[in-house]
Amino acid sequence: MKGPEAGLIELPETTVRKDIEINVAESLMDSIDNMEPKALVKAMVEFSSKTLLLSRRVGSLYERELKEGNRTKVEELQDKVDKHAKEKEAWKKEKEEWEAERKRLVT
Numbered sequence: 001m002k003g004p005e006a007g008l009i010e011l012p013e014t015t016v017r018k019d020i021e022i023n024v025a026e027s028l029m030d031s032i033d034n035m036e037p038k039a040l041v042k043a044m045v046e047f048s049s050k051t052l053l054l055s056r057r058v059g060s061l062y063e064r065e066l067k068e069g070n071r072t073k074v075e076e077l078q079d080k081v082d083k084h085a086k087e088k089e090a091w092k093k094e095k096e097e098w099e100a101e102r103k104r105l106v107t
Contacts, residue, residue: 035043 032040032043
């Protein structure tokens with residue numbers, strides 16, 4: 001019998017915003033470079049968990065922003081549809097008036 005096959009995990013595509021800037025003080029970088037390996041791993045795990053929480057919050061905010069943006073777009077499109085419907089009704093009324101005028105002039 002063969003054991004389970006190991007394979008790559010397919011991850012969803014990640015979008016990275018390029019307008020976010022992270023500034024780290026030189027003294028902090030130096031202290032990171034001089035950390036003990038165990039302390040560095042512990043700090044990385046803690047940092048990773050905090051970034052995961054932050055990424056979920058940012059994702060939620062981004063999702064809400066998209067929904068609100070789409071809602072605004074839908075409202076804009078609905079306004080255009082309403083305007084078109086009013087214009088169409090006005091054209092229909094004008095056409096009827098022209099046809100009535102044409103009939104009147106023919107007779």
